[in-house]
Amino acid sequence: MESTRSGLPGLTSARQAGLIACRRCGQVHAAGAVRCKRCHGPIRSRDTESLQKVWAWLIAGIIAFIPANIYPMLLTATLLSRSEQTIIGGVVELFHYGNYGIATIVFVASIVIPVGKFIAIGYLAITVQRGRTRHVHQHHKLYDVVEFIGRWSMIDVFVVAILSALVQLNTVATINPGIAALSFALSVVFTMLSALAFDPRLIWDNEGPADA
Amino acid sequence: MSLPPLDDLIACPHCDTLHIELDLPHGGQACCVRCGAVLMTERPRALAQMVSFAVAAVILMIAAISFPFLDIDAQGFHNETSVLSAVMAFNQGRGIPLAIAVALFIIVLPLTRLLALIYAIGPLVVGHRPRRGARVAFALTEQLRPWAMAEIFMVGVSVALVKITGIATVTIGPAFWAFITLVIITIFNDRIMSRYTVWKALDLAYRA
Ligand SMILES: [Zn+2]
Ligand SMILES: [Zn+2]
Numbered sequence: 001m002e003s004t005r006s007g008l009p010g011l012t013s014a015r016q017a018g019l020i021a022c023r024r025c026g027q028v029h030a031a032g033a034v035r036c037k038r039c040h041g042p043i044r045s046r047d048t049e050s051l052q053k054v055w056a057w058l059i060a061g062i063i064a065f066i067p068a069n070i071y072p073m074l075l076t077a078t079l080l081s082r083s084e085q086t087i088i089g090g091v092v093e094l095f096h097y098g099n100y101g102i103a104t105i106v107f108v109a110s111i112v113i114p115v116g117k118f119i120a121i122g123y124l125a126i127t128v129q130r131g132r133t134r135h136v137h138q139h140h141k142l143y144d145v146v147e148f149i150g151r152w153s154m155i156d157v158f159v160v161a162i163l164s165a166l167v168q169l170n171t172v173a174t175i176n177p178g179i180a181a182l183s184f185a186l187s188v189v190f191t192m193l194s195a196l197a198f199d200p201r202l203i204w205d206n207e208g209p210a211d212a
Numbered sequence: 213m214s215l216p217p218l219d220d221l222i223a224c225p226h227c228d229t230l231h232i233e234l235d236l237p238h239g240g241q242a243c244c245v246r247c248g249a250v251l252m253t254e255r256p257r258a259l260a261q262m263v264s265f266a267v268a269a270v271i272l273m274i275a276a277i278s279f280p281f282l283d284i285d286a287q288g289f290h291n292e293t294s295v296l297s298a299v300m301a302f303n304q305g306r307g308i309p310l311a312i313a314v315a316l317f318i319i320v321l322p323l324t325r326l327l328a329l330i331y332a333i334g335p336l337v338v339g340h341r342p343r344r345g346a347r348v349a350f351a352l353t354e355q356l357r358p359w360a361m362a363e364i365f366m367v368g369v370s371v372a373l374v375k376i377t378g379i380a381t382v383t384i385g386p387a388f389w390a391f392i393t394l395v396i397i398t399i400f401n402d403r404i405m406s407r408y409t410v411w412k413a414l415d416l417a418y419r420a
Contacts, residue, residue, distance in 0.1 A: 013228040017215060021223030021230075024351055025411045026251070028221040028230065038411060039351040078379075094375065102374045105367070140226065140247055151358055154317065158361075158368025161314050163375065165298040166282055166382070169289040173379055182310045189313075192358060204227035204247065 013204070020045045023201075050199040054125050057194035062118055064187035072178035073160055079171060084178060087111070087156060109155040110184070117153075117191050120146045121198065128202045136207045143203060147195050153188045157181055222408070224249055253406040259413060263337045265401040266326045272394040273323055280385035282369075284376070295319065295387060322360040322398070329353045333410060342417045350410055357402065363395045 014021040020029045022036040022043045029036070029043060036043045072084035085093065087110045094103035120142055127139060160181045167175040215221070215230075222231050224244040236242060236254035243250055255261075282293045299315040332350035335342055343349075373382060 012230050014221075014223045014230055015228055017230060019215075019218070019221075019223075019230070021225075021228055023225045024354060026222045026225060026408060027411075028218045028223050030218065038415065039347050041351055090375075097378070099374050102371055106371060137247070147358075151361060152364055152367075154361055154364050155368045155371065157310075158314070158318075158365045159371045159375070161298050161310075162282075162293075162369050162372040165293045165300070166284050166291060166372070167376065167380070168291055169284070169286050169380070172287050172289050177307055177310060182307075185310060185313050196358070200226045201228040204229075 013201075015045050015201075015205075023199075046201060046205070047197075047199040050197055050202060051125055051128065053197035054121060054194050057190050057197060058118065058121050058125075061114075061187050061190035061194060064183045064190060065114055065118075066183075068180045068184035068187050071180040071183070073156065073180040073184070074163065075176045075178050076167075076173065077175075078173045086180065087184070090156070090159075106156060106159070109153050113149055113153045114187065114191065117146055117150055117195070121191070121194055124198065124203070128206065131206055133206050136203055139203045140200060143195075143198065143200050150188070150192050150195055153191075154185065157185045157188070222251055224251060252408040255404065255406060255409065258404055258406055258409050259333050260337045262401060262405060262410075263330060263334050265397050266329045269394055269397045269401070270323065270326050270330070272390045272397065273319070273326070275390040276387045276394055277319065279387035279390065281387040281391070282373075282385060283383040284380045285383070286380035292385075295391065317359065317361040318365045321356050322362050325353050325356045325360050328356075333413070336413055336417050341420070342414055347414055350407075350414065354407060360398075362391070362398060366391060366395050 014028055018031050020031060020033050020043055021027070022029070022039060022041065024041050025036060025039040027036055027038040033043060035041070069087055071086070073087050073090060074085040076083045076085065087106075091103050091107045091110070094106060124139060124143060124146075127133060127135075133139070160177045163175045164177050167173050216232060220233050222233050223229065224231065224247060226249045227244060227247040229244055229246040231242070231244070231251060233252075234242070236252060238254055238256055240254045241250060242252045277295050279294070280292050281295050281298070284291045284293070295318065299311055299319065328349040331343060332346045332353065333342075335346070369388075376382060
């Protein structure tokens with residue numbers, strides 16, 4: 001595949017040129033524009049409240065993540081027993097029965113990705129506030145990964161949805177969702193909103209002097 | 213330094229770097245010189261492909277909702293589940309917000325995305341003028357992308373099937389295959405979707 005590259009000399013950003021770009025469609029506007037003429041969305045040179053929103057949603061996501069891990073995700077009732085299963089409990093059980101692949105998927109989606117995301121977003125927000133850095137490329141890569149991967153945490157919520165719809169077998173076995181299902185779903189949504197609120201152009205504004 | 217006309221410029225959505233728009237060869241791709249984000253791809257029949265895939269996906273979605281999804285048997289008891297009943301599983305008391313969320317993620321938002329895409333670029337493909345609000349509809353398609361989670365739902369279903377093998381026998385219904393096909397088509401369609409191609413096509417169509 002052929003690749004064509006064209007940049008303005010000296011890599012001018014729209015902001016440095018006194019212009020405002022739309023992040024949704026790439027259209028460039030003269031200073032003072034507030035609404036994109038192409039996609040009609042709101043535009044700003046930089047989203048100045050970006051970091052406040054990022055922190056607010058991030059903290060909400062972390063708070064919702066706590067009950068999601070303490071309370072049961074699944075309530076199972078069979079003829080002989082009743083049991084409650086937390087997120088970690090579910091992973092342990094899958095592992096116990098030898099389903100290593102599936103256990104790993106659930107563990108990564110429900111624990112590794114959310115926790116990794118909290119750390120990554122917090123780290124990016126702090127580095128943006130700190131100012132100049134030489135690591136803009138790595139930070140941008142991190143932002144890309146976080147934005148792409150976050151929604152996959154929702155797997156366990158869908159597992160609970162399918163199990164509770166399917167396993168309604170009268171006295172033999174019934175499965176119902178626990179409180180953790182809702183708090184976990186909320187945690188994922190809040191963290192996604194946090195990542196979406198992040199304006200990646202703030203990362204690049206901090207690019208240090210070339211070859212410093 | 214004097215700048216070219218603003219409409220000939222394109223700004224990278226990730227790093228704000230300005231680029232001059234060029235005509236690309238077929239199959240060509242333009243990337244941001246600074247951060248490497250893909251700015252434009254040139255595919256001759258991308259619009260027609262996107263619309264036909266979207267139409268196919270809508271039909272599959274309707275099939276996936278209406279046919280049985282999974283059947284379960286255990287000790288003489290039987291239960292048939294559709295995608296809708298998976299959504300409704302949460303519908304008592306505290307479960308309602310969760311039921312709404314699951315319905316949004318796996319049915320409402322994916323369907324809205326598909327219909328908005330068809331509305332935005334369908335008329336262009338058959339040579340008509342774009343409808344009113346075509347730009348807003350396409351912007352909506354783009355913004356809903358992270359929130360439409362059909363493919364994640366299917367991974368969840370596979371995990372659920374593994375968890376259940378011990379207690380019951382599960383039979384896969386026709387809706388299951390419809391949903392799998394839907395997921396594959398959606399992933400493929402999102403890969404070929406080139407948003408600048410669509411914005412440019414809409415610009416041209418409105419000007420005509
Ligand atoms: Zn725009
Ligand atoms: Zn860029």
